[in-house]
Amino acid sequence: MAVRGRAPGFVQRITLFAFPALLLLAACGRASRGPVRSFVDEPFPEKLSEWRLFLASKPRLQPNQGVVPYDLNTPLFSDYAAKYRFVWMPPGTSALYRDDVPFEFPVGTVLVKSFAFPGDAPGKERLIETRLLVHSKSGWVGLPYIWNTSQTEATLDLAPNPVPVRYSDDRGKLHDFTYFSPNANGCKQCHENSHATQPIGPKARNLNKDFAYEGGVENQLARWQKIGYLTGVPTNIPKVARWSDPNTGTVEDRARAYLDINCAHCHQPGGTAGYTGVDLRVTSNILALGVCKSPNSAGRVGTLTYDLVPGAPQQSILVARMESTRPKEMMPQIGRSLVHEEGAALVEEWVKGMAPEKCAR
Secondary structure, X not given: OOOOOOOOEEOOOOOOOOXXXXXXXXXXXXXXXXXXOOOOOOOOOOEHHHHOOEEEOOOOOEEOXXXXXXXXXXXXXXXXXXXXXXXXXXXXXXEEOOOOOOOEOOOOOEEEEEEEEEOOOXXXXXXXXXXXXXXXXXXXXXXXXXXOOOOOOEEEOOOOOOEEEEEEOOOOXXXXXXXXXXXXXXXXXHHEXXXXXXXXXXXXXXXOOXXXXXXXXXXXXXXXXXXXXXXXXXXXXXXXXXXXXXXXXXXXXXXXXXXXXXXXXXXXXXXXXXXXXXXXXXXXOHHHHOEOOOOXXXXXXXXXXXXXXXXXXXXXXXXXXXXXXXXXXXXXXXXXXXXXXXXXXXXXXXXXXXXXXXXXX
């Protein structure tokens, strides 16, 4: 695909691995030779392979040395795509721990997130895009790289074309929809806070979980600290519930965790939806979630009056917008084409279980 311009990117870290030299000569996928390359100024590379983040792309992404995989307790929903996250930091640098906000990453950090869907054969996947969030000299920059059909290379495209996706999941349900990759401005819509672009996922509460590394299972924050990717780690670290696992928290815990990662990057003070007065961070007071509050934007849905009506999900704009795919009505507004049925059901269950409260009209 042709590059339509260049913009700032994403950055994050990745753990150390030793891979056999054979991978450097891999015939399946474009092999990377040498260490990861750092780019902190424009122009950024047109090809993903120029970063040398991966040794191979098939049969799966193989990270280069220093590129560390990670996961989140509750991840952002993106049309049921599989996501593969990695972080890399320049040698000799590390991130500084922050308790409630994203870690303070050094210049040169690259946060990597690849999106994939089931392929045309059992056990195979189709990579759609790899987004880089790069901590450049001028701040964080988002760079979307779109994969070719042979899955050997991804090309920088700041205004990606929609991609048709069609597959059947493990339950035999057909998914047939159009996948939209946010453009450079779309990245800012979610990642901007107080007029500055920043990461969303790499917070202590999201990363505080075990990960199955090639050398064994280990807590992610402990691993980052051990390899020198994180400093200033305290004894007590917050941890958010996993939205899909009842063993990790109550319905409220899991619903709040879901809203925190899917909605709070905009719905918080300084966020692009901060003006609405609705704060969906997991740390906010329950009243800040829009309880019995009329929207002060174009968010009204049909005849619904209040953002959140305790005990009445069918009267809550929050639930209605999650269950919509209509432009200007759906929430989130970008990053999905489908309704996350399970996530919406969880939030609906939480609202329904609240002590009923009759909002004054």
